Amino acid sequence: MAKRKSIPKKVKEILREEVGFGCPVRDCGNPYLEYHHFDPPVHIKPHNDPGGMIALCAQHHKKADGNAYTVEQLHEFKRNRVHSKQVKGNLEWLRRDMLSIVGGNLYYETPIPVQIDGHNLVSFTRDADGFQRLSVNMLSLWPEERLIIDENSWENIGNPIDLRSPPQGKELEVSYNNGDYLYLRFSEVENEGELKSKFGVSYCSDFKFPITVVEINFAIGGTNIDFSSEGTQVMGSSVTNSVMAYCGVGFCIQTGIQWQQNPKWKLEQKYETRSDNVIKVAFGK
Structure with missing residues (x-):
């Protein structure tokens, strides 16, 4: 075949x-x-x-x-x-301005809310119609397949112990047996009072309501990197909460860790053949 x-x-x-x-x-x-x-x-x-x-x-x-x-x-x-x-x-809620809440850190209209060692763990791209498209690239210390989403397209999943993606796409949760974990939840907020009531956010002078809020929680097994609703732990240290607006990258850290995830996917996707038969590097190094 x-x-x-x-x-x-x-x-x-x-x-x-x-x-x-x-x-x-x-x-x-x-x-x-x-x-x-x-x-x-x-x-x-x-x-x-x-x-x-x-x-x-x-x-x-x-x-x-x-x-x-x-x-x-x-x-x-x-x-x-x-x-x-x-x-x-x-899906009109995906057209609104977006506030990313990453372990207590707030990033308004920030296309890359989380970046680690140059890898965009979670990022958003607006298409020609103004809809936000989600991209995810989970990191892991284990040389196993992990979740990859490219502009709302499932590209790789691996073998999670749990995966939830209910209708309407307002939640996404995936976990693996070594402790790698990602949870996203989208909600709609109509005004400043609702934002403060739901999330305790008082700073919103730059926000244009109604907005879409995406809560981003994740952990990387074996690294002490843990972004939860209670706060952020990075390599054993707590990170002070911050608010940023209209920046390209939100939470950005360099760890020097040699990430091992997706060895088969990287190999298979390193080259792709275009319709004009030109070979180009697509993923990997």
Whole structure:
């Protein structure tokens, strides 16, 4: 059986736009998407033809792999533009200004809330329609596969002991058996009073309400790096809470640790072939 090539970025963009940037299954709308080949399935013919593919959340992708939907149903999801607009409308909170709360540190309209040793653990990019797209690159001391999300596209997961990504995409939680952990929660805040009531935040002179708040909690097993709602511990030291607005990078530290995660993924994704047959370095060194 021929090996399927990695999905080109342009194909992913077509499929995300087609479903309105959210899973098109009824009552879902999750913005973190994978890509399902169904017409034909890849075991019959490897391809990356967007006409025979659909963007689905991880949960509904697994169901599609288990033949929960017919080919006709999946094509109907693709054709149902009214549903696509409805899903897109449900994600309007991703258009708002964003306040990242990272272990008690506040970063307003900061595209890279957390960076360690030059790795963007959590970052956001606005697309042409103003929607925020999430990217995640978990770090680990273990040479195992860890979560990677590239602009709302699931790229790698590995073998977590727990993974939650409920409909509407307002929560994301993943944990691994060595203590590596990530939790994101999005919420909508309408005014200054609500922000202070929910999060104890009094400084907001630069904020344009309503805003979207994303709480970012994570830990890296074996390192004493722990960002929780109670505060931040980095290599055994507490970090003083801070407030920053309109900066490129929020919490940024250099540890000198040689990170070991995703050895297979880095090897497989180091080179990708573009449609014009030019080879370019995509990931890795």
